[in-house]
Structure formats: structure tokens, C-alpha cells
């Protein structure tokens with residue numbers, strides 16, 4: 001039996017910082033045309049703001065404002081209902097409706113500019129509940145920002161269904177939010193070493209698991225095999241799915257796999273990937289502790305895959321860029 005098959009399923013994926021279920025998304029309410037009109041200013045609704053990926057944070061929590069006190073923007077999205085009573089936000093009860101106000105730019109009238117933070121920076125410091133809301137908000141706001149016009153006729157589309165659909169007034173076509181699936185894979189050889197790559201665009205010494213977008217008409221398993229071969233020259237078999245996490249920078253869904261290498265003579269593609277190396281656990285721990293290499297942030301699927309293989313946290317040194 002191979003090393004891969006003896007590995008347990010990655011239980012920790014359910015608690016990854018950006019994979020939290022924070023709201024009942026209330027899909028049943030979206031078809032009500034007056035939904036946001038009714039909720040804006042209602043006593044049982046709060047509003048979150050987002051501007052170019054930034055959202056105001058107060059005392060470590062997302063600002064969830066009383067919408068009666070703020071001007072309604074052009075674009076508002078219905079995010080859903082809170083699932084539990086929330087002591088972090090001054091006692092917001094379960095079932096409170098949450099609206100997302102999508103702004104063109106940071107509004108210092110809502111909160112000082114330096115209190116607006118990005119999801120990457122806030123992911124590990126926010127509560128799981130807030131991180132989950134932020135991921136949902138960032139993803140839908142990103143989609144609206146890049147899909148304002150009909151791809152068929154070029155007309156400006158209308159926002160309908162509580163902000164989850166755009167409809168063309170010219171030809172009636174409807175357009176739904178898009179997510180780009182990307183595989184990310186821990187490649188392990190028969191000696192239980194881990195393969196990590198360093199992208200050409202990264203600082204020297206930064207290593208991560210290999211990853212890439214799934215192409216149209218391609219299965220996840222085929223994408224794992226293709227991407228690993230393209231980037232490293234390594235042939236893998238038996239990709240096993242471990243878990244997923246949205247990564248809305250701008251629209252990815254990272255699907256984590258582990259796969260077993262057939263060969264070990266790695267060859268970086270020299271374009272996207274500048275270096276590919278095999279690590280034993282001792283070698284990786286040593287390289288991290290001396291600062292020879294840095295690993296991805298703790299909010300990432302890559303970090304979770306690496307630590308899954310390693311068998312525990314790799315918190316030996318404060319790596320560059322880690323929260």
C-alpha cells in the first residue's frame with residue numbers, strides 16, 4: 001500500500017479560515033423583487049461595506065452597520081441571514097439579514113481609511129464567522145466588478161435576484177456569478193518526500209505546492225495530472241481529493257489533492273516555475289527554521305496540505321509575509 005493511501009482524510013479542511021459557513025444565504029428570498037428595498041433600514045438588517053476588496057473592521061470585527069444610518073449605494077447584494085446570536089457585534093441576534101453595500105471607493109465617512117482592510121490581511125485575525133462573510137462578500141463583489149456588461153450584446157446589465165444574477169435588458173439573457181476551479185496538490189514520492197515548487201514571479205526561497213486552473217472540459221483529476229507534469233515534469237497517479245477553500249482573489253475555488261509520484265526526476269518548466277525540490281520532513285523543517293525557504297500563509301490550502309503531510313504545524317520561524 002502506498003504512503004498516500006495510508007494518509008487520513010484531511011479533517012482540518014473544514015476549519016480553514018476561508019472555508020467557513022457563516023450565513024444561511026437565503027436563496028429562497030432572492031426572487032423577491034423588493035427584497036433589498038424592504039430590508040434597507042429595517043430593524044432586523046445590517047449592512048457590510050466593501051470597496052475594491054477592502055472592508056471596515058472595528059475592534060477586530062467586521063463593521064456591520066445599521067443601514068438606516070447610511071446612504072444606500074447603487075449596488076447592494078443580499079448576503080443572507082445570520083445563523084447564531086452574535087456577541088461580537090453588539091448582540092446581533094440570529095436571523096438578522098445582512099446586506100452588502102458595494103462601493104466604488106473607500107468612504108472615510110463610514111470609517112477612517114486605515115480601518116478598511118483586505119481579506120488576505122484579515123483572514124486569520126477575524127472570527128471564523130466574519131471571515132466567512134468576508135469571503136462571500138469579496139467573491140460576489142469581485143464578480144460584479146468585472147461583469148457589468150452582457151457578453152452577448154455588450155449592453156449594461158441589470159442586477160436582479162438580490163444581487164446574485166445580472167440580466168440583459170436588450171436580449172433578456174441572464175448571467176450568474178462565476179467561480180474558477182483550481183487544483184492544488186501535495187505530490188509525494190515513494191520515500192514519502194514532498195514536492196514543492198517556487199514560481200518564477202516569487203521572491204527567492206518562497207515555495208508552495210503546485211497548482212493550476214482547471215481547463216474547460218477537464219476533470220479535476222486530469223487537471224492534477226496535467227498541471228504537475230507541466231510544471232515539474234513529474235508524473236502522478238491516483239489523485240485523492242482532500243478538501244476545498246474559496247480564494248476570491250479574484251474568483252478561485254482551490255481544490256486540494258494529494259497524489260503519488262511515479263518518477264522523481266523533476267524538471268521545472270522554467271517559465272511559470274523556476275525551481276522544484278523534494279523535501280523530507282527533516283529537510284523541510286530545517287529549511288524553514290533557517291529561513292532558507294518560506295511557506296505560504298496559514299490561511300492557504302497550500303499551507304494546510306504541507307502541514308497535513310508534515311503531520312503538524314510548521315511554526316518554527318516567523319516566515320515573511322505571514323500574519
Ligand SMILES: [Zn+2]
Pocket residue numbers: 150151152153154155168169170171172173
Ligand atoms: Zn445582451
